[in-house]
Amino acid sequence: MRRLLLVSFLGVAFLALAVSTIPFAIFLQSVERERLLTSLERDAFVLAGRAEEALESLGAADLAPVRDLVGDYRDAGGARVVIVDSQGSAVVTNDPEEIRVGLSYVSRPEFEAALGGVISTGERFSDTLGITLVYVAVPVFSGPEIVGAVRLTFDKAVIDAEVNRQWVGIGLVALITLALGAVIAVILSGRLVTGIRELSVTAGKISAGDFTARAREDLGPRETQALAGAFNNMAGRVGALVEQRQRFATDASHQLRTPITAIMLRLERLRDSLTLDAKGEERFDAIDYEIARLTRLIDGLLALGRSGVEETERVEIDATSVARERVESWRNLADEAGVRLISRVPEGVFVVGVATSVEQILDVFLDNALSVSPPGSTISVDLESHDNTVSLCVHDEGPGMAESDLPLAFERFWRGGAKYEGTGLGLALVKQLADVSGATVSLGNRSPHGLTACVMYGVAR
Amino acid sequence: MIDMKVLLIEDDRAIAGAIIDSMEAVSWNVVHENTGAGGLAQLAARAWDVILLDLGLPDIDGIEVARRARETQSVPIIVISARGDESDRVLALELGADDYLVKPFGMRELLARVRAVHRRYDQGGDGPETGPLSVGALTIDPRERRVSLDGVEVALTAKEFDVLHYLASEVGAVHRRETILADVWDMNWYGSTKTLDAHIAAIRKKLGDARWIESVRGVGFRLGEPQ
Numbered sequence: 001m002r003r004l005l006l007v008s009f010l011g012v013a014f015l016a017l018a019v020s021t022i023p024f025a026i027f028l029q030s031v032e033r034e035r036l037l038t039s040l041e042r043d044a045f046v047l048a049g050r051a052e053e054a055l056e057s058l059g060a061a062d063l064a065p066v067r068d069l070v071g072d073y074r075d076a077g078g079a080r081v082v083i084v085d086s087q088g089s090a091v092v093t094n095d096p097e098e099i100r101v102g103l104s105y106v107s108r109p110e111f112e113a114a115l116g117g118v119i120s121t122g123e124r125f126s127d128t129l130g131i132t133l134v135y136v137a138v139p140v141f142s143g144p145e146i147v148g149a150v151r152l153t154f155d156k157a158v159i160d161a162e163v164n165r166q167w168v169g170i171g172l173v174a175l176i177t178l179a180l181g182a183v184i185a186v187i188l189s190g191r192l193v194t195g196i197r198e199l200s201v202t203a204g205k206i207s208a209g210d211f212t213a214r215a216r217e218d219l220g221p222r223e224t225q226a227l228a229g230a231f232n233n234m235a236g237r238v239g240a241l242v243e244q245r246q247r248f249a250t251d252a253s254h255q256l257r258t259p260i261t262a263i264m265l266r267l268e269r270l271r272d273s274l275t276l277d278a279k280g281e282e283r284f285d286a287i288d289y290e291i292a293r294l295t296r297l298i299d300g301l302l303a304l305g306r307s308g309v310e311e312t313e314r315v316e317i318d319a320t321s322v323a324r325e326r327v328e329s330w331r332n333l334a335d336e337a338g339v340r341l342i343s344r345v346p347e348g349v350f351v352v353g354v355a356t357s358v359e360q361i362l363d364v365f366l367d368n369a370l371s372v373s374p375p376g377s378t379i380s381v382d383l384e385s386h387d388n389t390v391s392l393c394v395h396d397e398g399p400g401m402a403e404s405d406l407p408l409a410f411e412r413f414w415r416g417g418a419k420y421e422g423t424g425l426g427l428a429l430v431k432q433l434a435d436v437s438g439a440t441v442s443l444g445n446r447s448p449h450g451l452t453a454c455v456m457y458g459v460a461r
Numbered sequence: 462m463i464d465m466k467v468l469l470i471e472d473d474r475a476i477a478g479a480i481i482d483s484m485e486a487v488s489w490n491v492v493h494e495n496t497g498a499g500g501l502a503q504l505a506a507r508a509w510d511v512i513l514l515d516l517g518l519p520d521i522d523g524i525e526v527a528r529r530a531r532e533t534q535s536v537p538i539i540v541i542s543a544r545g546d547e548s549d550r551v552l553a554l555e556l557g558a559d560d561y562l563v564k565p566f567g568m569r570e571l572l573a574r575v576r577a578v579h580r581r582y583d584q585g586g587d588g589p590e591t592g593p594l595s596v597g598a599l600t601i602d603p604r605e606r607r608v609s610l611d612g613v614e615v616a617l618t619a620k621e622f623d624v625l626h627y628l629a630s631e632v633g634a635v636h637r638r639e640t641i642l643a644d645v646w647d648m649n650w651y652g653s654t655k656t657l658d659a660h661i662a663a664i665r666k667k668l669g670d671a672r673w674i675e676s677v678r679g680v681g682f683r684l685g686e687p688q
Contacts (some may be wrong), residue, residue: 254517254543258473261565265479268568269486289679295565295639332662333655336671367655 002193009185010178017174025170029163033134036159037121040079040136040152047073048140048150051083051092055140055148063092070094079152083140084111086147105151110137114149123156132156195220199228202235209313209436211239249305253298260298264291300425304412304432314437316460319349319390322358323383330366338375345383351390351457353437358392358457361433361441364426365394365453372398372451385459393454400445409443430455465489465579466508470500470526471515471541476564480513483568497521501529509536511575516542516553524556531557537578541566545643563643570640573631594629597686599673601629610668620645621664624657628674628684637681657682 050069054062070081074094083092088106105111113120114137123134137151198215205213214235215228271284327343334341351358362381369379377397384391401409410431413424427441434441439457446452467484471477472495481491494500497518504512512530516523527538537560540553545563553561559578562571593602598611606622608615617625623645628636642657661682665671672687 257543257564258476262473262475262479264565264567265476265483265571269479269482272486285678285680288677291565292637292639292680295637299639329656329659329663332666333659335666336662363656370655 001196002189005189005192006182006185009189010182013178013181013185017177021170021174025167028166028170032163032166033159036154037134037136040134040154041119041121041138043073043078044136044138044150044152047081047083047152048138051148051150052140052142055083055085055091056142067092067094079154082151082153084115084149084151086115088112088115088149091148108151110135110151111149113137114139114151115146117146126153134159192220192224195224195228199224199231202231206235206238211235211242246305249301253302253305256298257295260291260294267291297425300429304425304429313354314352315355317351317353317355317358319351319358319383319392319457320345320347323362323381323392326359326362326366327381330363330370334370334379337370337373339370339373340376340378341381342378343381343383345381346385349383349385349390350460351439352460353439353457354433357433357437357439358455361430361455362392362394364430365455368426368453369394369396369398369451372396374398388459390457390459391454392457393452395446395450395452397446397450400449400451401443403445406443406445410441465510465575467491467511467513467575468500468503468509469493469513470497470518470523471513472496472517472519473515480571483571487572495519497523497526500526504530504534504536509534511537511539511579513575514538514540514558516540516544516549524553527553527558528556535582537575537582539574539578541571563640566640567635567637569631569634570637573634577630594626596629596632596684599629599668599686601626615667617664617667621660621667624660625664625684628682633683633685635677635681635683641681 047066047070051066054066066083070083070092071094073079073081081092081094082090082100082105084105085091088104088111090100090103090105093100106115110120110122117139119139120137121135123132125131126133132155133153134156135151135153137149139146140148140150198219202213202215214232217225217228217232219225219228267284267287274280276284323343323345327341327345331341366379366381373379373396379397380395382391382393382395384393410427412428431441434455437457439455441453441455444452444454467489469477469480469491471480471493474495477493477495481493484491492503494503497520500512500514500518501521503509514523514527514530518526523540523542527540530536530538538558539560539562540558541562541564542549542553543564550561559581560574562574593600593604595601600609602608603626606619608617608622608625624641627641627645638657646656658676661674661676665674668674670687673684675683675685677683
């Protein structure tokens with residue numbers, strides 16, 4: 001959450017900076033170039049004006065002041081200057097040695113253009129100097145007549161250096177802005193996140209069964225504080241509901257036990273006072289059976305109301321020992337029913353869950369399996385370790401279950417189409433025990449027939 | 462056992478009526494009180510053979526009644542309660558109750574408990590019965606926790622012994638599944654009641670004859686000598 005906030009905050013800042021800074025920098029570069037060319041052009045015209053007379057007469061004495069002028073110009077940090085006559089031969093340069101005086105420049109395109117009366121600006125690579133030049137060439141007019149041309153050249157690298165210097169400045173400003181943004185983002189996201197983190201810790205406690213946990217309501221922005229307030233209200237109500245439910249289950253089951261006792265006592269009394277034939281005994285047995293079922297149902301409801309509320313502490317359980325012990329204790333009952341009970345339980349498998357959950361879940365699975373297993377069939381119990389989980393499965397060779405019924409079987413009072421005895425609470429209890437243990441339960445049909453019931457636990461870390 | 466004087470302290474008239482009816486059928490003399498205060502007054506006024514005490518009384522908590530009764534009288538107290546939690550039982554037994562019967566229960570079971578508690582008092586001790594029990598060829602010795610059949614020792618696990626001993630407390634009577642589970646196991650057991658069936662099956666196997674313990678379908682089990 002915090003990382004997301006930081007990334008989004010800085011991302012937006014970066015994007016905003018990029019969108020504004022990059023075009024600005026490009027604009028700055030072109031402005032700089034324009035400015036330089038314009039100033040070169042102006043200088044060229046000034047020089048052309050000065051050189052006009054000298055070029056008309058082409059006397060050596062006349063050229064001297066011009067030579068001094070361009071020399072001063074160079075010394076003041078100006079550009080290289082070449083002045084040619086109408087034939088294109090260099091008459092004045094400001095190279096220190098003036099080695100190029102007398103050379104013909106008529107082949108250079110900018111001179112050709114300038115001698116033709118056109119101002120020419122641009123940049124090109126100079127083979128002679130081995131650098132890229134920015135140049136301005138202007139004609140020198142004497143009246144309508146072109147008497148020569150002036151060319152100023154500048155090393156492009158100098159312009160680039162100037163532009164780069166400005167880019168670095170802009171970049172630095174952008175970086176400082178980003179850094180400030182990051183500091184603000186860290187502070188803000190911290191403020192946003194502490195409230196949420198507090199909420200998540202509290203929610204964790206509540207889901208672990210501590211309904212007295214409350215979140216602090218003075219952390220983070222107003223919205224988070226409001227959320228914490230609402231969350232605390234909700235936690236209070238849920239806690240009260242859970243307590244009510246638990247109390248209801250307990251009270252109801254206690255209240256029901258008293259009238260059932262009265263019925264049982266009266267019934268026994270009645271039975272003793274009657275002389276019954278076999279049919280009559282059978283009817284009383286049937287009533288007894290229903291009373292016993294009612295009692296089991298009440299106990300089951302009580303257990304369901306309690307499990308997952310009273311015991312929520314998860315501990316490490318020796319699944320190997322529990323599974324072996326349970327299988328042994330069911331073996332005799334399986335023998336009586338003519339059912340083979342086999343187990344594949346490896347050594348030293350530990351799981352994490354509510355204290356007695358493994359044996360209770362395994363008992364319900366075995367109970368269900370045995371009640372549907374025909375004589376001569378096999379029930380197998382498999383305990384298997386996987387990467388981060390342990391599965392405990394019971395496979396039977398009974399009739400299996402309609403696929404559409406599989407998801408319903410963990411619901412309360414679902415009784416497998418009422419074909420089998422039971423309260424319909426066994427698998428609901430399994431589900432509840434698994435839930436508080438952080439485990440998952442599943443049912444699946446086997447081929448050709450039969451059912452697999454599994455519980456998947458987490459392992460101890 | 463004729464003319465046993467029973468004080469019943471129970472606020473629920475329906476169950477009180479049923480208990481009185483059952484006890485009068487065996488010619489016991491039952492006096493019923495609705496409240497803890499009334500019960501204590503009756504206790505002070507007359508001598509009783511046994512007291513049946515409900516815990517959920519309207520005025521005084523049943524446990525408090527048991528504690529006060531114990532201060533002045535040496536009379537067997539059997540608590541009858543809808544609350545089967547281990548903590549409730551332990552507290553009641555600690556504070557002087559001699560037995561704890563969780564609702565629902567049947568008449569035979571109630572009468573058997575009353576007789577057993579009373580017998581213990583007659584024998585002068587207030588500890589549990591420790592003498593060996595015999596059912597035909599079967600002998601159960603609670604003190605040594607040993608079982609022998611025709612003089613040959615049968616090796617039972619601790620739970621199997623508890624179950625067999627429980628069934629032997631009244632031979633021939635049907636012991637309800639839930640009652641056995643509640644008394645031998647504790648009520649923290651949420652799981653399958655078939656756990657009990659598994660133990661019964663083991664005991665039958667070790668006794669070599671399944672007829673020693675008869676299943677009463679859906680209700681419970683009965684111990685008896687194979688006929």
